[in-house]
Amino acid sequence: MPRPRKQPARELSQFHLRLQELVSGSTQADFARRAGISQSGLNKILGGGDPSLATIIALAKAGRVSLEWLVAGVNKLQDTDIIEDFSFVRRYDVRASAGPGALVPLDDLDGTSRFVAFRTEWLRRIGLNARQAEVLIAVGDSMEPTIRDGDLLLIDRGIDSVVDNGIYVLVLGGMVLVKRIQTRRDGSAVLKSDNQHYDDEVIPAAELPELRVEGRVRWYGRTI
The missing domain is CATH 2.10.109.10 (Umud Fragment, subunit A)
Known part of the structure; x- marks a missing residue:
């Protein structure tokens, strides 16, 4: 009996690769805590999941980078005047x-x-x-x-x-x-x-x- 074909892994976007870069600076549990989401939820996003805008903002805040950088890869410094409000x-x-x-x-x-x-x-x-x-x-x-x-x-x-x-x-x-x-x-x-x-x-x-x-x-x- 032929073995079922293994589904190809989902290709990660540049957004997901940048997020992996942020998370690599700490443990997943700590990063998820700072972002206010569950660790399992963070794992789903890292694996290619599509978070809501509010969650993306929370991830940028937890990683101390600008929302623009996390989404588009430009202006990495966090705009604290906006996010911290x-x-x-x-x-x-x-x-x-x-x-x-x-x-x-x-x-x-x-x-x-x-x-x-x-x-x-x-x-x-x-x-x-x-x-x-x-x-x-x-x-x-x-x-x-x-x-x-x-x-x-x-x-x-x-x-x-x-x-x-x-x-x-x-x-x-x-x-x-x-x-x-x-x-x-x-x-x-x-x-x-x-x-x-x-x-x-x-x-x-x-x-x-x-x-x-x-x-x-x-x-x-x-x-x-």
Whole structure:
């Protein structure tokens, strides 16, 4: 029986060769950490994968070279005035529900992500550490008109308890929810929706340990 033909290796572009040059100056694990991506994700790109623009920017920043050099091979010096102005926050493929359905446990995150760029100075001004930030996608209409289906949510994961009458990402019964929380003197809590067509949900004090605060929503954005 004839052996199957071995598939030819994918020819690497000049971009991939320049990236290999950058990574060779350190370990793959260290370079991936500085770029904010997984080591397996870096390996895929080094093998010929096509990263998103945000990931290419993060790779250039991690390698301390200009974006223009990494993409086109010219002007190698890093333009720090541009790159250092921004922080790149991971956008995970997990959807937080602002209504019924689309309920995905945060524990299902596999490290696969893209990035959203925010001005570092703006993040600092609102008191948000980029290392503790994540971007999720809202699903459902229970938080309308404040948050709509498909909105991007910037989450402060450094907040794991109720600190004010803000909007929080919660996990309850294996479900991810976006709600306001009102605590009561008897130890219970009320989950509130901005959409008046949804009823409040009371969480008895005895069940409160099952409610986990995964972060506070600090910003949302949408396309028009």
